[in-house]
Every structure is written in structure tokens, then in C-alpha cells.
Amino acid sequence: MDFYSPEFFAFSLAVLALYFVVPVRLRWVVLLAASYSFYAAFKAAYLGILVFCTLAAYGGALAINRCEARQTRRLMLIAGLVCQLGILGIFKYVNFLDASLGQLLGWGGMAYSGVALTFIVPVGISFYVFQNVSYLVDVYRRDVPAERHPGIFAAYVAFFPKLLSGPIERASQFLPQLSEHSRFDAERFTNGLKLVCWGLFKKLVIAERLAAFVNVVYADPQAYSGVSLALACVFYSFQIYCDFSGYTDIAIGLGQMFGLRLTDNFNRPYSATSISDFWRRWHISLSSWLRDYLYIPLGGNRAGVLRHYLNYLVVFGLCGLWHGASWTFVAWGLLHGFYLVCGRITAKPRAALAAAVGLDRKPAPARCLKILITFILVTLAWIFFRAESLSQAFYILGHLFSGWENLFAAEALGPMLLLTKSRTDLVLAVLSLVFLGVVHALERHENMRRLFAGRPLWARFAFYYVLVAGILLLSPPNAANFIYFQF
Amino acid sequence: MKKYALKYCLFLLPFAAAIALELFVLPGDFFTFRAWETLVVKHTFGGLLKGPFYPNMTLVKTETGGDLKPSSACAEKKKDVLWQTDAYGYRKVPSPVRRYPVIVVGDSNAAGGGLSQEEMFSEVLEKRLGLGVYPLAPDSIKYIFKHGLLKETKPDVIILENIERGILTGNFTIRPGASFQEMSRAERLLWKIRLHPVVQRAAVTLDRALKANMLQFLRARINARPAAAAAHSSGNGCPILFLQGEKANRDVPDETRRAAVRKIRELSIFFTGQGIRFIFLPIPNKENIYSRELGTPRPVFLEKLIAELREAGVEVIDTQKAYEDITRREGRHLYHRDDTHWNAAGVETAAALVSEALRQKTPAAAPR
Incomplete structure (x- = not known):
């Protein structure tokens, strides 16, 4: 679904109508379902990666929040960051590093056949991984509390208008809005x-x-x-x-x-x-x-x-x-x-x-x-x-x-x-x-x-x-x- | 809120007026150049418009030029073409006939692109044979079992027409176990809904609105860029134009050809097994017949394919030889100069070959 296609706008209007019709406490369900179906429309397998990154950030932030000892919090943060950046690295940079290594070894006269993994980079991965990283660090720094509601957190990560190319939203700015009761405002x-x-x-x-x-x-x-x-x-x-x-x-x-x-x-x-x-x-x-x-x-x-x-x-x-x-x-x-x-x-x-x-x-x-x-x-x-x-x-x-x-x-x-x-x-x-x-x-x-x-x-x-x-x-x-x- | 609703209505009024003008005031072909564009279905609405064209339509359209360079000085002169479609959305005059002994399944050639109704292959063949011939085109062979009328009335003959380049990419597969049989009650009800004039009219109007021909017409005018010089042509003055040019006459690997033979043979076995005579009608690419003018070696793909199909027991019409002979010896054109499709003479030639084959009571070959 192209972002500028009539289908996308018909989809967005349908989601909007549903969003303002359902009770406020269920709005995250509408946003999450719409965002996940929008993302899966590109390639269903991408959704698995998005869900994994979301769960890892959600669980990681809760674990950091629960710990008091600075050392443990630090370890939790590192584990969370490794998880997020590891996923990004595997899907986006493995082949690049592999090809660069092959080129380097080739200049040195050494033969290197490479691993040549056939990944397709999931759309928007750089954006939502960076968003998750900022969230984990903010929770570690105690700038924001860890979000306890998994659905609201998932909607924050996956909100479909910004999912593919940002803006990279900070949790402190965007997360609270998902729990606010805003009525439809024509203006x-x-x-x-x-x-x-x-x-x-x-x-x-x-x-x-x-x-x-x-x-x-x-x-x-x-x-x-x-x-x-x-x-x-x-x-x-x-x-x-x-x-x-x-x-x-x-x-x-x-x-x-x-x-x-x-x-x-x-x-x-x-x-x-x-x-x-x-x-x-x-x-x-x-x-x-x-x-x-x-x-x-x-x-x-x-x-x-x-x-x-x-x-x-x-x-x-x-x-x-x-x-x-x-x-x-x-x-x-x-x-x-x-x-x-x-x-x-x-x-x-x-x-x-x-x-x-x-x-x-x-x-x-x-x-x-x-x-x-x-x-x-x-x-x-x-x-x-x-x-x-x-x-x-x-x-x-x-x-x-x-x-x-x-x-x-x-x-x-x-x-x-x-x-x-x-x-x-x-x-x-x-x-x-x-x-x-x-x-x-x-x-x-x-x-x-x-x-x-x-x-x-x-x-x-x-x-x-x-x-x-x-x-x-x-x-x-x-x-x-x-x-x-x-x- | 009311204030905004009023403003939205006011703002959208000119757009609504333009859409209403296009849909309800101007003729349906006002912004299109060919009858095909006017009548072709773009959105099926979940199968409501099942055929390739709008159902129950009669249109006389003045078409100028073919599909390769319609606005050039060499465009063939203006010609009125008649298009009539039946309730199923195929190019056939609506009739109470419930069974067609001959079905022609094929591409845009069989659908009569660039031709008037009476020049269509199915119509010419019908006249020659004195039998009902139905053009299931443009569609692939599996649609026989999805057509609301044909799926339950076993024909005597199925002719599969395919342009040479289409054979390489053609979808010749059908669902295992597919057979001509009566429809269930649910299917019958669904077809009753689809064929209801109100449903058809609503679906056609909605499709026309979404096709937005007025908008496309204006966009095409504003964004027009000079055509690429790569239009393959030959000859002096007004050239003969081609779709693919030299590329069409490249060598086709043996394995690709053998795969096509296997698939067509499987189809032949499937239909002859059901007591239906199956005839394969390949149409040479325009580039094939005019290879000399294009300056390329004469392609041999179709010649070999026909020989191998015959070897495999598939009944096949040798249009390659007939088309070459007529073009070379008699100097007659079998294709429009500025269009990819065959012309009325090309249709006549193929129809003569097919009717000749059908006059022989038993097929010349049986699948082995």
C-alpha cells in the first residue's frame, strides 16, 4: 500500500472513523490492529521482526525499571540495546560488512567467498529500532517511567503514519498522548x-x-x-x-x-x-x-x-x-x-x-x-x-x-x-x-x-x-x- | 462542526460536479481514444464485474491509429468500430443461446483489439462454420470454469489462441479435476446477483468513477513527454511499428520451448479426455513475419513449437507458414501498420485455416 495511494487514504479514513467510534480505553486496539495490518501488507514476515523488537523493548524497559542497583540496570540496558541494535545489524548491515570484508581481503590478495545472506531489509526498521533505543535509555535515565500496558506501548512503536520513516518519537512526548481522552475536533x-x-x-x-x-x-x-x-x-x-x-x-x-x-x-x-x-x-x-x-x-x-x-x-x-x-x-x-x-x-x-x-x-x-x-x-x-x-x-x-x-x-x-x-x-x-x-x-x-x-x-x-x-x-x-x- | 461540514461540501462541490458531468452527461467514450479503454473493467468489486469488459454495452467508436503510436502522422485513418458485449462482459452480441459449440479462448487478438465486432475472429469463424462461437477473451483457459454460462455447458471444440510472445509467459494451467458441471444453488444465486441490470449498472458507474477518465485525460495532456525514439520501426515514410522490435526475434532456449509444449500437451490431453476437440492457434509476432524488414534473422521458435506440438499429438494450426506465404508471395499485410494486433485479413486467414481443420470430421492428431 503506497503511502500516497487512494487505498492508503481510504484505509486511514476507515481507521479514523473506527478510532473515534470505539470507547477511549479501546482506541489503542484500533491503532495497533491498523498499524500491524498496514505493516504486514508490505510483507507479513516483517511483522514478526517488529513484534520481536517491540516485546524486547517493552520487557527490557520493565526489567530496567524494576531494578534499583545501578550495575544491574546498566546490564539490563546493555542487553536491551544489544538486542535492538543486533536486529538492526543483522538485517541491515551483515551483507554490507560481509561485502566490505571480501573487498578488503581481495585487495590483500586473499580469497573470500562471503556468507551472502538473502535478507530483505524490513521497511522502517532503522526508525523503530532508534525509537526503542531512545525509550530504553530514557527509562534507564529515569526520564520516563516504563510503560506497563503492552498494547499501548506496541501502538507507540507501530503507529502507522510514522512507522516507515519517522519522525523518531520520544516516549516522553508521544506515549502519554495514547492514554489521553481526546474527542474528535473538526478544526x-x-x-x-x-x-x-x-x-x-x-x-x-x-x-x-x-x-x-x-x-x-x-x-x-x-x-x-x-x-x-x-x-x-x-x-x-x-x-x-x-x-x-x-x-x-x-x-x-x-x-x-x-x-x-x-x-x-x-x-x-x-x-x-x-x-x-x-x-x-x-x-x-x-x-x-x-x-x-x-x-x-x-x-x-x-x-x-x-x-x-x-x-x-x-x-x-x-x-x-x-x-x-x-x-x-x-x-x-x-x-x-x-x-x-x-x-x-x-x-x-x-x-x-x-x-x-x-x-x-x-x-x-x-x-x-x-x-x-x-x-x-x-x-x-x-x-x-x-x-x-x-x-x-x-x-x-x-x-x-x-x-x-x-x-x-x-x-x-x-x-x-x-x-x-x-x-x-x-x-x-x-x-x-x-x-x-x-x-x-x-x-x-x-x-x-x-x-x-x-x-x-x-x-x-x-x-x-x-x-x-x-x-x-x-x-x-x-x-x-x-x-x-x-x- | 456544522460549519466545517458546510465548508467541506462547498469545497467538494466542483469535484462532485465534474464527476457527475463525466458519468451522467458526457458520452462514456468522451475522454478515451479506443473502445477498449472505454469498456475495459479496472475494478472487479469482489467479482461483481467478472468479465474483462463492461457488460451489456453497445458502442460505436471512431478510433484513430493503433496502440503503438496513435498520435503520429502515420496513424492509420479514422475508423468506426462497433463493440457489443454480453451480460458476462465478453465481446459477444447478447443472445438467448445457452450453449456454444465452439469456444475461442485467447488474448487481445481474440478479443478483437483494433477491430470492429464483425471483423473479430469468433464472428468470422461463426459465419464460416454456421455454428455458435464464443470469444472468451482476453482471458486464460481456466476462466472457462468460472464463466457463468460456459462452465456448465460442455462445448464441442475449444480453440486456444495465443500470440507468440504470450506463449512464453502464458498461463496454460487449470485446476486439477476441473470439469463442466451444473452450478450449485449458491453459485446460481451469485450469478443472478452479478447479472442483475441494477447491480451491473451500479458496478460499471462506480468503476468508471474510479477510472476517472477525465482526470487521466487531462493528466496525460499536461504531463505528455515526447515519445521515446525507440519505437521500433522499419521502412521509409510511414514505417511499420512494432511492440518489441528486434528483441522479439531473439533465440528462445530449447528448454523454454519444450516446457511450453509440455503444458499445451497437458491441456490438450485434459480436454480431449473430456471428449472436447482442442485446437491450438498460435499467432506469430508481427516482428516474426516482418523479420526481413526489421533486419533480424527469421525466428524459428514458432516453427519448432508447431512441429513439436504435432509430434506430441496436439492439433495445432500452422499460422507461421500461412502468414509468411501471404505476406511474402501476395504482399498483403496481416497486421495493422501501427498496432500490435492482426488486422481483418489476418483474422480471415486464421479463420480459414481453423474452419478448414474443423471441416475434417476427425482431428488430424490425437495427444500421445
Whole structure:
């Protein structure tokens, strides 16, 4: 069941109706049954892994909660973490490690046939395992009490709008909501529905339109000049943002329709003025998870300069690995870690340079410049994220600046930009990005909901008709699944 | 709450009006290019629409061009095609006939894609034989036992039509123990519900609403991209177009062919065992017959398959030889230039071969 398919929305509406009809004490049953059937629809065997991880986290947290001795609690926590991360490791990383070992031994002239396990990575495993890990650690730290109701806990882990790609919800934020008595609220439902529409628009209209360009170039980068490669790289930056934040909007919107608040995952990330600012705005639930459960326990910035830099590299290297069992993702993560280290090292010289050229007295141009530089750095890193292999990524990086001399030759520009051979595609791609930019510019000052609240009905309807008509008319017939589903 | 309900109604009004316009005001084929698209069933609603097409329909559609490049300058000229379907959703003029001596099971060729009703293989054969012929198409052979009429009336002859490329992927299996027998009371009731005009009309209306042809039409206009240059063609000026091109004429492994022979032979044994004459009617790929124009070696898969089926005692019509002879010696086209399917001449040729075979009282072969 595709997340943007009519079947999914019919399913969600049916679950919603049931959710508000049954007695409050039985709502978790509706959520759990719906979430498990949704997950089993992908592959029934996945459900077993989800149930195992849920039971292990539930039992582990109760055991930690019951123990008073610090040492025993610690042992319980370690056992729980080994269990969760072990499952993730087996299903996601065994083949990657095996292939890497084979490659390494091959370079050393040794033969290695490998184990070649034929696992299919269960969808969403990285998300629910990280959620369970945070829950176990929070219970260990006594930040949250262990949930005693297995059904409510299972519904927390498996709540279907967020099951496949997050947000990675903290127990302290989400668990109590499942026991609250919330009545159907038409305004909240409508606001959720609007967010779902906006998410669908971002995914189906913007991300999918841009994907047509990006896919053409990444399928055969050697066939394209630097201008086309650069266009594909910039388009990919917006594609992945619209794809992932579109999914998140749908998830959060659906949550709202149920009366459940999910964590915001994005805050206009391409308005970031530095890489650290970018990570405060991009995939917020993951970056805050990494900060709270990895970066700070590793010592953060309190353990000396070198250790601080090493912590950046470790955290972002693992962040890359979390995204996928491939060296391209590791390279992407390490590059972000490297950016942050460089950012720290060059902070003073950059400030001095800005003062020397007078930029420190012109906040608006300085801010624009920072946003532009951050966007370029992030876009360059996305090349590793999108590339099929490291060699492809290096090829694109190496050829990004070739062929620009033809930029102003009228007969050459067309083929360089019309990658899908369709002028309409390019016009719609650019228009949809302009539309996104306008919405984000408006959101900078005020939340869209509040912005629209005071407007006349026809103005609001006009905006919603644009959204719905865009979704219905501009979405491609065979949209690809969300990029983050693979993680 | 009331305020929101009113707003939702107001917001959805234009959408409801558009759907009503499409379903109840405009002709059913307003947003489609071919009769097939207009009538094909997309959602069966748990078996309510059991056949491949909407039941009890009569449609005359002006079709331009074939299914390979309908909007090209070389599209074959406009042609009015008649489509009539029976209560079961197959392309047959509704009639009170309760038993058809001949059943043609097959793919879109047997269903008459690109052809008018009177040009269909089953209709041409019916005229030649003077016997009732029912086109169970497009469907696989097992649907004989799921059809509300055919499942309990044993025919004299079953003709299994299959395009060459379909033989490689064809589903020739039927449930063990399947037989022609009277329906139970429950089955009869179920069919009574399915065939009820009100149920059929409601299911068709719902399917049309879900197919959303108006929306698909607009989407196709907005999202249209230039067709890939890979449309396989040959010749100058207006080319002959192909579905798979050179790929269709690649070598087929011996084991694949033998597996197809085994399956078709099993079917032949199954039906002849029940006293039904079984005839296999393979239709050569268009690429096969025009291999010279495509610049590929002449494929031998079908030739070998026919020989091996005959060797195994299966009654099979040698369309390969007949089609090659007519195309090469007489220079007549047996396929539409811009469509994957056979044309009226192709149908006539096959029907002549089959009726000739059927005139022989006893089959030329019996499964060994």
C-alpha cells in the first residue's frame, strides 16, 4: 500500500472513523490492529521482526525499571540495546560488512567467498529500532517511567503514519498522548488534512517532477556536461527535501487527524546559515536523537578540541551508515562531519574576514551569502547520498565545472536543461520550486495556518484548489516510493 | 462542526460536479481514444464485474491509429468500430443461446483489439462454420470454469489462441479435476446477483468513477513527454511499428520451448479426455513475419513449437507458414501498420485455416 495511494487514504479514513467510534480505553486496539495490518501488507514476515523488537523493548524497559542497583540496570540496558541494535545489524548491515570484508581481503590478495545472506531489509526498521533505543535509555535515565500496558506501548512503536520513516518519537512526548481522552475536533482534523495535502503536493508535484531530471542524469552521468550535472544536483537537493518533508507532513497531518501530535522534523532547512544550523532544521528527530544519545554521551564539546572533532566525525559517520549500508552514505555523513570540524576551525578567520570586508555591518547580504554557501555545501554532499557508487559520485564532482563555457550558447543550453526532453517538465519544475519558495518565504514570518486564518474564504479555497488540482493533475502516473522508505 | 461540514461540501462541490458531468452527461467514450479503454473493467468489486469488459454495452467508436503510436502522422485513418458485449462482459452480441459449440479462448487478438465486432475472429469463424462461437477473451483457459454460462455447458471444440510472445509467459494451467458441471444453488444465486441490470449498472458507474477518465485525460495532456525514439520501426515514410522490435526475434532456449509444449500437451490431453476437440492457434509476432524488414534473422521458435506440438499429438494450426506465404508471395499485410494486433485479413486467414481443420470430421492428431 503506497503511502500516497487512494487505498492508503481510504484505509486511514476507515481507521479514523473506527478510532473515534470505539470507547477511549479501546482506541489503542484500533491503532495497533491498523498499524500491524498496514505493516504486514508490505510483507507479513516483517511483522514478526517488529513484534520481536517491540516485546524486547517493552520487557527490557520493565526489567530496567524494576531494578534499583545501578550495575544491574546498566546490564539490563546493555542487553536491551544489544538486542535492538543486533536486529538492526543483522538485517541491515551483515551483507554490507560481509561485502566490505571480501573487498578488503581481495585487495590483500586473499580469497573470500562471503556468507551472502538473502535478507530483505524490513521497511522502517532503522526508525523503530532508534525509537526503542531512545525509550530504553530514557527509562534507564529515569526520564520516563516504563510503560506497563503492552498494547499501548506496541501502538507507540507501530503507529502507522510514522512507522516507515519517522519522525523518531520520544516516549516522553508521544506515549502519554495514547492514554489521553481526546474527542474528535473538526478544526484539528481539517488542519491535519491540509498538512496531508501539502505533503502530497511536495511529494507528488515537486519531488516527482524534479526526480525525472535527476534520474536521467544519475542513470548515465558520463553523457552530460557540467551544467546538466549541476542542475541535477540542485534539483536533487530540493527533490529529497520535498520527498522526505512531504512524507513527514503526511505523517504529522494524519497524526493530527487522530488528535496525536508528532514531532516537527523540518524547519526550512535550506534557509540554514551554517551546517550546524542545517542540522537543527533537517530531520530534526534524528539529529536530536544523535545529539542526545550519541554525541553528548561521547563527550560532546566538553572533552577537548581533538575529541570534539572526532566526536563530530563518529556521529556523522554513523549517521550516514544509519541511512544505508553503503560507503556512499558513510562518505555523505563523514563529509558533513568534516564540514562541522572545518566550521569550528575556521570560525575566527571567517569572522575576521567578514569584518575586514565589512560584511559584519550588512546583516542581510551576509545572511544571504551564508545561506548560499551552506546550500552549496549541502548540495555537494547530496551527490554522495544519491550516487550509485563512490566512483560515480567522484565522477560527478570532478565534472561539475566542465562545459560551462557553452552556457550562453542558445543551441547548447536547451539540451543541457531539457533533460527529460520536455519543455513543460522544466517549466513546471521551476514553477513548483518558485511556489515552494514563496510558501517558505511566507512561513518565515508566520505559520501558514495563521496566515490563512484571517483571509476570506475564496482566498483560502483558491490556495487549496491549487494544491488539490496540482496533486490530481501534475502528479506522474507511476510515482516512485518515498526515498526514506529504504532506510 | 456544522460549519466545517458546510465548508467541506462547498469545497467538494466542483469535484462532485465534474464527476457527475463525466458519468451522467458526457458520452462514456468522451475522454478515451479506443473502445477498449472505454469498456475495459479496472475494478472487479469482489467479482461483481467478472468479465474483462463492461457488460451489456453497445458502442460505436471512431478510433484513430493503433496502440503503438496513435498520435503520429502515420496513424492509420479514422475508423468506426462497433463493440457489443454480453451480460458476462465478453465481446459477444447478447443472445438467448445457452450453449456454444465452439469456444475461442485467447488474448487481445481474440478479443478483437483494433477491430470492429464483425471483423473479430469468433464472428468470422461463426459465419464460416454456421455454428455458435464464443470469444472468451482476453482471458486464460481456466476462466472457462468460472464463466457463468460456459462452465456448465460442455462445448464441442475449444480453440486456444495465443500470440507468440504470450506463449512464453502464458498461463496454460487449470485446476486439477476441473470439469463442466451444473452450478450449485449458491453459485446460481451469485450469478443472478452479478447479472442483475441494477447491480451491473451500479458496478460499471462506480468503476468508471474510479477510472476517472477525465482526470487521466487531462493528466496525460499536461504531463505528455515526447515519445521515446525507440519505437521500433522499419521502412521509409510511414514505417511499420512494432511492440518489441528486434528483441522479439531473439533465440528462445530449447528448454523454454519444450516446457511450453509440455503444458499445451497437458491441456490438450485434459480436454480431449473430456471428449472436447482442442485446437491450438498460435499467432506469430508481427516482428516474426516482418523479420526481413526489421533486419533480424527469421525466428524459428514458432516453427519448432508447431512441429513439436504435432509430434506430441496436439492439433495445432500452422499460422507461421500461412502468414509468411501471404505476406511474402501476395504482399498483403496481416497486421495493422501501427498496432500490435492482426488486422481483418489476418483474422480471415486464421479463420480459414481453423474452419478448414474443423471441416475434417476427425482431428488430424490425437495427444500421445
